[in-house]
Amino acid sequence: MTQPLSVLALNHYLLLSGVLFVIGLIGFLTRRNLIIMFLCTELMFQAAAIAMIAFGAYHGNAQGQVFLIFILTIAAAEAALALALVVMLYRRGSTLDAETWSELKG
Amino acid sequence: MVEMSIIYAACVAGAVGLLFLLPRRGNRWGLIGAVLGAGALGAAMLALARVDRASGDHPDVFFYILGFIAVGGAVRMISNPRPVYAALYFILVVLASAGLFVQLGAEFMAFALIIVYAGAILITYLFVIMLAQEAPDDRHPDALTEYDAIAREPIAATIVGFVLLGALLGMMYRGTASLPAHAPHHVADAELALLVGKVDSAMRGADLIKPRETIDSVDPEARIAWVTSPSLDQPRAVEWPAGLRVDNVDAVGVSLLAEFPVSLEVAGVILMLAMLGAVVLARKPAGATAQGAVQHFALGARPRKAGSP
Amino acid sequence: MHAMLAQLGHSAGAAAIGQAEVFGSWTALIPLLPLLASIACGVLAFRPSGAKTKWAAWCCIAGLALSFVLSVVLALNVGHGLGHASIFEWIRIDRLRADFAFYLDPLTSIMLIVVTGIGTLVAIYASEYMWGDRGYARFFAFVSLFIVAMTCLVLADNLILMYLGWEGVGLCSYLLIGFYYDKPSAVAAAKKAFIVNRIGDLGFALGIMLTYLQFGSVEFDVIFRQIEQWTAAGMEMSTATNVIPFLLMLGAFGKSAQLPLYVWLPDAMEGPTPVSALIHAATMVTAGVYLIARLLPLFLLSPYALPTVAWVGCITALFSATIGMAQYDLKRIFAYSTVSQLGYMFMGIGVLSSVGGTFHLFTHAFFKAALFLGSGAVMHGFAGQLDVRKLSGLWRVPGWQVVTASMLVACLALAGFPLTAGFFSKDMILAQAFVTPGPGYRLLGWIGLMTAGLTAYYTFRVFFRVFLGPVAYKPGDDHHGAHGDHHFHPHAPGPAINFVLIVLGLGALLAGWVGVGGGHHGWFGGMIHASSANYEVAHEPGDTAGFFGDPHRWMMLASSVVGILGIAVAAYLHLFNRAAAERWRRAILPVAVLAEHKWCVDEGYDLLIRRPLRAMGHICYALGDTLIINGLVALAGWTPRLIGAAVRPLQNGRLQGYGLGMAGGAAMLVIIVWWML
Incomplete structure (x- = not known):
């Protein structure tokens, strides 16, 4: 295992993580393609993963990585289900535009 | 604090840059946006680098390279109107972050990320994109659909996003400022106390213990193993070979199985349920549309037998 | 100390x-x-x-x-x-x-x-x-x-x-x-x-x-x-x-x-x-x-409470007696008489004759119950007829003798005829009014005495009109349509009614004797003096300056005279010469009509209390309710509606709109926490 991370380096990683997260968020909010929206959520997962690993490295233990395993699990599950739903929605509406389904407001 | 002011200014600049980059018809400001965004990111990192030396070492150059690649890939991912490119740029982000993981000493996770994300999930995305993507106009197969070509409410989203970023960064740096420059010292290779087999095979490989001797216990602090032999009453202390270290996979494995066994099981259950869900969603009774299948199952009726009308 | x-x-x-x-x-x-x-x-x-x-x-x-x-x-x-x-x-x-x-x-x-x-x-x-x-x-x-x-x-x-x-x-x-x-x-x-x-x-x-x-x-x-x-x-x-x-x-x-x-x-x-x-x-x-x-x-x-009680009671007694004189409805006459007698009771207590007040309460219960039940029997028998002008000579109608007799006794008691129940109790009150020193108590006594005369008059007005004189009656509205006016037969009261009337008549006749004898108004006085209504008041005959001897004895005489006078007037006007009664009424027509209309007290209340209150209510309703309260309620209703109208576009069903809100909310929360820490 390499040398544990310093706070200064940790801050860099956190900056990177935050930037990626916000880019993912903005992508989720602005893009109207359902698939890209889900892709953006994956990007947000990725940003969280970087923060996790960085914190784990700062503390010098493997818990951050273990958490990443769970994140991967959720991401995989989400991808499987969400993509199945996207395909079904596409079959139903012949479009991937998220606004097509805005009459589902409740 | 000057650094934080720079970071907030960089947030504003980054927001403007990203706004220029977001897809819209006839976007001519992309380059300016890219420059602005990159400048903002650089400025933020420089501002961080100005922070007191006492809080530790700077990350090395690879961090900056990989970080720029990751952020650039992410920006392109959300700004490229074509979904396939978005997926590919995401692969780039995944690869860059895998590199960062290696930098952080998480080799196992880096490769797991590449395999799972880039290899499995992203390929699924690509499949779905190909399944679901259609051209709005048959004569121009390259034409973009309207919802891909134009971003929705970019200004509001960007403002909200970067306000959130500023707030998060402010909070994070306030929090990390109270952390010690380095985490409290911990015993290196402490996991070896649990990995007696690993120590055993290493010591046998180095001929430090005899075939009939067995390791009684391991003391990671003194880097010795207590060995019992049939010829001696007392166990003797044997020093480890110098090269014996806990590698990343060992650490993750120990943490996963010794610290979070229940969570591991739960993760397995989640994956299985996701699989079942995907099967249910994808299943299409003969003679019925997929949408019909959803209604069918939603109503709790039994699936009809194949062949029935 | x-x-x-x-x-x-x-x-x-x-x-x-x-x-x-x-x-x-x-x-x-x-x-x-x-x-x-x-x-x-x-x-x-x-x-x-x-x-x-x-x-x-x-x-x-x-x-x-x-x-x-x-x-x-x-x-x-x-x-x-x-x-x-x-x-x-x-x-x-x-x-x-x-x-x-x-x-x-x-x-x-x-x-x-x-x-x-x-x-x-x-x-x-x-x-x-x-x-x-x-x-x-x-x-x-x-x-x-x-x-x-x-x-x-x-x-x-x-x-x-x-x-x-x-x-x-x-x-x-x-x-x-x-x-x-x-x-x-x-x-x-x-x-x-x-x-x-x-x-x-x-x-x-x-x-x-x-x-x-x-x-x-x-x-x-x-x-x-x-x-x-x-x-x-x-x-x-x-x-x-x-x-x-x-x-x-x-x-x-x-x-x-x-x-x-x-x-x-x-x-x-x-x-x-x-x-x-x-x-x-x-x-x-x-x-x-x-x-x-x-x-x-x-x-x-x-020091002000009991005089007030006495004066209110006295004025009520006189006032309602005057109304009672002019009424024609049997039950109403007795109702006003009840008000009047209650006035006597208050007067009795007010002039510190708690024995007299409660004693009058006691005797009044008997004779007034008898009067009402007798009236009820009449009403029952004559299909709800209560008008004293339309009933006459019931004494001669077969089966009505018990009613007549008990009514006579009760009327005598109410009129304060000597030796009946009302006689003793009323005297006690009136005599005490002359004895007890207080603001105008002597005047109270005189008014009370006058009222006793009026009481005797209106009581026997009823009795002479309804029970004596020539037999003549018209049934009321309650009789069954099957038989017409010509075939109307009053049905006489049954044994239960007669029994009760006899008992009450005896009570009206005899109840007064429990308050006679002994030093302090007999057995009844002894009872009251042992209760919380006890008040030691001077009973010495000596302090009755201006009168002859014992005020009670004197009062018995005076009230007997006044009572019999009232009865005599009633007998003249309503038994022997009913035409004269009508002439007299004509002579004082405005007063009689006014009294018949209860001195227009209800109308006065209507004018003085109900209408101003109603007007005030309308004003309050217009100002307070419609403007302020309804306005507030409407405001309470409209505020959420307006807010809803303002924020309704946010609920547009677009996933990203909600995402935006969520992200903005998260940012706000982070900032708030940041400031608070």
Whole structure:
């Protein structure tokens, strides 16, 4: 295992993580393609993963990585289900535009 | 604090840059946006680098390279109107972050990320994109659909996003400022106390213990193993070979199985349920549309037998 | 010195309590038996066959008769002493103690006997009178319930329980006045009674609260002991002690139909006649008199309270007597006479003749019940006819002799004819008015004497008109359409009605004798002097300057003369020369018409109180309700609507819109937490 991370380096990683997260968020909010929206959520997962690993490295233990395993699990599950739903929605509406389904407001 | 002011200014600049980059018809400001965004990111990192030396070492150059690649890939991912490119740029982000993981000493996770994300999930995305993507106009197969070509409410989203970023960064740096420059010292290779087999095979490989001797216990602090032999009453202390270290996979494995066994099981259950869900969603009774299948199952009726009308 | 006196007073109070004989919880049966009867009758009322059997009447009569027997037993046990019975703990909040407990003294005994005794008789009477009415069982349920409430009122050892009974009798009164609920005038009368009583009850309630604040208790013996201590210590009385009697007085005036709250009682005659006899003549309306008699020590604290009571009573007596003279409705005449006699009772208590007041209450119960029940018999027999101009010579109609005789006795008693019940009690009051020193008490006596003459006149006006003279009658509106006017046969009262009338007639004749003899007004005086209504007043004949000897003896003579004079005038005008009566009426036509219209008091109230209140209500409604309250309500309604209209576009169903909101909210939260840390 390499040398544990310093706070200064940790801050860099956190900056990177935050930037990626916000880019993912903005992508989720602005893009109207359902698939890209889900892709953006994956990007947000990725940003969280970087923060996790960085914190784990700062503390010098493997818990951050273990958490990443769970994140991967959720991401995989989400991808499987969400993509199945996207395909079904596409079959139903012949479009991937998220606004097509805005009459589902409740 | 000057650094934080720079970071907030960089947030504003980054927001403007990203706004220029977001897809819209006839976007001519992309380059300016890219420059602005990159400048903002650089400025933020420089501002961080100005922070007191006492809080530790700077990350090395690879961090900056990989970080720029990751952020650039992410920006392109959300700004490229074509979904396939978005997926590919995401692969780039995944690869860059895998590199960062290696930098952080998480080799196992880096490769797991590449395999799972880039290899499995992203390929699924690509499949779905190909399944679901259609051209709005048959004569121009390259034409973009309207919802891909134009971003929705970019200004509001960007403002909200970067306000959130500023707030998060402010909070994070306030929090990390109270952390010690380095985490409290911990015993290196402490996991070896649990990995007696690993120590055993290493010591046998180095001929430090005899075939009939067995390791009684391991003391990671003194880097010795207590060995019992049939010829001696007392166990003797044997020093480890110098090269014996806990590698990343060992650490993750120990943490996963010794610290979070229940969570591991739960993760397995989640994956299985996701699989079942995907099967249910994808299943299409003969003679019925997929949408019909959803209604069918939603109503709790039994699936009809194949062949029935 | 002061402390010593207080201590003395305290020990005296403790001794008083020590004397109180403790009675067992069997005393609770007195209200409980009528309650059971009421429940039984109520159950019967819900059965379709309830009106077709006399079971309800038997239940009620049995309950009330047993209650009466127990009351007599209780009275014999209490004797001239003081008793106390604790049934169960009722209200105990901090210092406020209001238990379901009974304060038993001779006054209680007398009231109990009157209430349950007259109640039993009226129930017997009603078992025949109400027969065939479809609310037969309901009637008896209400009557029993009334007795429950009335006994609670009378037995109560604290003001709260008394108030419970007070409101209970008010409720029963309301229910029974509006007994014929499909008759609009009955419903209006019931509402009027209830609302007018509310005004009085508000005063009573405020009086109770102020009493509690002043004395720290609502229990009679605690209050009395404290008053004893204060007077012994010569303490300066506060404003509250002056105000309390006036508030309680308001309640008493409301319940006992005194000026200015008397207007409900004549209208209350819309109820069935047995109810008029029981509630609106004999028992409930005397609750106000009872209240003042019971709390006499409290009233004595204020130098203004009792004179006010006396004057209000006297003016009411005169005023309603004048109205009674001009009425033609049999029951209304007696209703005004009730108001007038209640005025006498208040006057009696006001001039410090608590014996006279309560004695008049006692005798009045008999003869007024007899009068009402006799009127009821007439009404019953002549299909609801109550107009004295349309009835004549009933004495000669077969089967009406018992009614006539008992009416005669009761009329004599009301007129104060010598040696009848009313004679003794009225004299007691009038004589005391001349004896007791007070603001204008002598004038009170003269007015009272004059009123006695008027009473004799209007009473015998009725008697001579209805029962004597040539036989002539027209049936009322209630007779069944099958037989026309020519074939109308009045049906004479049956045995139950006759029995009750005989008993009450005997009572009217003889009840006065219990107050005769001995030093202090005989047995009755002894009873009252042993109760909380005791007041030592000078009885020496010597201080009656200007009169010849004993004021009582003198008054007996004077009132006999006045009474007989009234009867003679009535005999001349309404028996021998009815045409003259009409001529006289013409001669004073405006006055007569005005009196017939009750001096336009109702109209005056309408003009002075109801209309301004209504106008004020309209203004308040326009300003307060429509503008401010409705405005506020509308604002409360419109605010969310406007906010909703403002934020409704946010709920556009677009996932990203929600995401934006969520992200913005998260940012806000982070910033808020950041600032707060």
